[in-house]
Amino acid sequence: MLQKFAHKEFHIFCGKGNNGGDGLAIGRLLANLQRKVSIYILYSEKKGSTDFETNFERLQNLSVAITFINAETTFPTLPTDTVIIDALFGSGLNKPLSGTATNLVNYINNLQQTVVSIDLPSGMYMDRSSSGNVVIIACYTLTFQTYKLCFMVAENAPFFGELFILPIGLHNEFIKEVEAPFEVVDEERIKTIFRKRPPFAHKGNFGHTLIIGGSYGKMGAAVLATSACLRSGAGLVSTYSPRCGYTILQTSLSEAMAITDPEQNFITSVPPDLSKFNSIGLGPGLGTEEATKKVVLEIINTYKKPMVIDADGLNCLAQSDNALKNIPPSSILTPHPKEFDRLFGEQKNDFDRINTALQKAKELNVVIVLKSHHTLIASPEGKAFFNNTGNAGLAKGGSGDVLTGIISSLLGQGYTSLNAAILGVYLHGLAADKASKVLSQESMTASDLISYLSAAFNSINNI
Numbered sequence: 001m002l003q004k005f006a007h008k009e010f011h012i013f014c015g016k017g018n019n020g021g022d023g024l025a026i027g028r029l030l031a032n033l034q035r036k037v038s039i040y041i042l043y044s045e046k047k048g049s050t051d052f053e054t055n056f057e058r059l060q061n062l063s064v065a066i067t068f069i070n071a072e073t074t075f076p077t078l079p080t081d082t083v084i085i086d087a088l089f090g091s092g093l094n095k096p097l098s099g100t101a102t103n104l105v106n107y108i109n110n111l112q113q114t115v116v117s118i119d120l121p122s123g124m125y126m127d128r129s130s131s132g133n134v135v136i137i138a139c140y141t142l143t144f145q146t147y148k149l150c151f152m153v154a155e156n157a158p159f160f161g162e163l164f165i166l167p168i169g170l171h172n173e174f175i176k177e178v179e180a181p182f183e184v185v186d187e188e189r190i191k192t193i194f195r196k197r198p199p200f201a202h203k204g205n206f207g208h209t210l211i212i213g214g215s216y217g218k219m220g221a222a223v224l225a226t227s228a229c230l231r232s233g234a235g236l237v238s239t240y241s242p243r244c245g246y247t248i249l250q251t252s253l254s255e256a257m258a259i260t261d262p263e264q265n266f267i268t269s270v271p272p273d274l275s276k277f278n279s280i281g282l283g284p285g286l287g288t289e290e291a292t293k294k295v296v297l298e299i300i301n302t303y304k305k306p307m308v309i310d311a312d313g314l315n316c317l318a319q320s321d322n323a324l325k326n327i328p329p330s331s332i333l334t335p336h337p338k339e340f341d342r343l344f345g346e347q348k349n350d351f352d353r354i355n356t357a358l359q360k361a362k363e364l365n366v367v368i369v370l371k372s373h374h375t376l377i378a379s380p381e382g383k384a385f386f387n388n389t390g391n392a393g394l395a396k397g398g399s400g401d402v403l404t405g406i407i408s409s410l411l412g413q414g415y416t417s418l419n420a421a422i423l424g425v426y427l428h429g430l431a432a433d434k435a436s437k438v439l440s441q442e443s444m445t446a447s448d449l450i451s452y453l454s455a456a457f458n459s460i461n462n463i
Contacts, residue, residue, distance in 0.1 A: 012085040021051030023087025043070035090119035091126040117141045129349040152374040153350035206235035207278035207412030214241035216265035221285030221401040228405030240271040281408030283313025284401040306330040310404040318342040330417040334369040390429025398446025430456040
């Protein structure tokens with residue numbers, strides 16, 4: 001990054017805490033590289049932290065201009081096309097900015113210069129919502145060693161820009177030993193979950209999955225889920241749909257078996273002999289007809305194994321009082337934020353959704369997959385996992401149906417509910433990453449995700 005800004009001036013704004021100490025250290029290093037550096041310190045009557053005072057002392061022998069800011073009249077006039085480094089406040093912030101600090105942040109934001117924040121943008125909380133706070137709008141954020149919770153939620157995305165995680169020498173074994181409720185899914189985690197196929201395997205080893213979905217005009221959702229299920233390794237896949245879906249399924253997916261409801265346009269009855277299926281994926285394109293809602297309730301009361309519930313399956317449950325408590329234990333719910341709020345009540349912000357997801361996963365003994373850029377997988381044991389694959393090419397209709405098919409397939413193959421969710425979300429995002437490199441995020445479709453599942457599986461087979 002430094003090479004990108006090699007010929008620019010650096011203007012560093014520091015508080016008097018450890019974050020400000022980092023800013024002073026950066027100023028010293030840049031000065032030693034013969035870069036033009038100016039430092040501005042937000043005045044406070046409080047003594048600076050030890051880190052701040054140490055780095056301030058080290059700067060005294062360098063020809064770096066240092067200015068103290070104690071009012072708007074002392075805000076600097078900066079040249080155009082400069083780099084601002086924000087080291088005012090870091091992860092220790094516990095209250096909204098006020099007074100001169102607020103005015104300074106607004107001033108920096110209005111300059112519309114290149115802004116690099118250190119640790120996190122000033123004004124942002126590390127582990128709770130910063131909604132309503134005045135926050136630096138950074139182009140880049142340089143944080144240390146690991147992700148912070150604030151970088152995993154959509155509401156903060158406009159503030160931290162492009163994120164870089166910089167190692168600071170913490171030992172990997174130490175990091176592993178630290179107990180934390182949140183974990184970012186990486187290749188190491190996937191390696192412990194993924195099971196390679198034994199050479200003497202047969203289709204009976206990989207389960208029989210049933211996809212229940214589709215209605216008139218929404219059969220595409222059921223087709224996508226079924227196709228993704230087939231492409232994710234299921235031994236057998238059947239799809240239960242209204243009669244309007246029979247020809248569509250039989251002609252588009254030769255490998256799937258089609259079972260039809262007596263009704264032409266939507267589902268009105270429970271599929272026969274649910275007990276023979278190793279897993280069920282309920283909801284893609286299902287619709288919310290009154291008769292269909294009753295079927296959904298009857299299925300969750302009848303089927304005793306874990307199942308995957310998505311889309312209109314969730315919407316049907318949301319419209320039925322006390323239905324959630326009847327979901328089979330260890331089932332997997334896969335809502336996007338609006339579906340989540342329909343199920344569990346309106347949430348004020350992304351952090352409230354995270355907390356509610358953990359609470360409801362434990363209360364209902366289910367796994368909750370809260371879909372987002374960094375999809376959250378909340379376990380009944382109180383641990384949550386953030387996924388780190390995927391891109392904005394997934395922001396299209398049908399992507400969720402593909403995810404339902406993938407997770408349903410893995411669940412039917414004998415993965416635990418939590419591992420099926422973690423691996424399924426990871427594969428889904430990885431397929432999107434593979435597809436976007438060839439097709440672009442703009443042009444890729446949900447069907448393309450299914451085509452690139454093979455590349456995703458090849459990648460994790462080689463971990």
